Amino acid sequence: DTGVSQDPRHKITKRGQNVTFRCDPISEHNRLYWYRQTLGQGPEFLTYFQNEAQLEKSRLLSDRFSAERPKGSFSTLEIQRTEQGDSAMYLCASSSDSTSYEQYFGPGTRLTVT
């Protein structure tokens, strides 16, 4: 168990550019979640997957955001035409149905849009 990993850990981009983040969940976990956290706030849910199926999307996930989980393994979160308001920590978490009470979080990707 190597834990949930995220890449990159930090990303600085200019407004209007596209960015993509990657999350590698714990290998046997079938559920994967994306959250966003701004300074001083708790994490906010964005979307989640059961295997490769995207089951739920938050209203926070505008049309500029897209998430995928091909083959039910790693996941990517893409933000198109970034805005300064997208600056935040993007957290990924995974869980399995056998330990459904616990979500394991990665260290996050901190995005700064200048």
Next chain:
Amino acid sequence: DAKTTQPTSMDCAEGRAANLPCNHSTISGNEYVYWYRQIHSQGPQYIIHGLKNNETNEMASLIITEDRKSSTLILPHATLRDTAVYYCIVRVALSPSGNTPLVFGKGTRLSVIA
């Protein structure tokens, strides 16, 4: 929106018990109380959860009132490493779609002081 209310911040002397309260007066019968914590610059970490009985694990104890409208997380012997933001979350654990996303509030910032 979060269904819980927590104090913004608390201090605790090192080695003493830290008691973190949480109000969840609108909790439903099928909702559990979860606690997570987030140490600076890390992703949230699961601590404990319960339905109506008191629970204890190696990290903490969870005391839920009989009417389930409030609960207290107890760290029996706080250390400096317990300094973190603690989140109380109510969540349906057995929804038809399985693991539901977590809805975080702002949490309580616990400072353990030497």
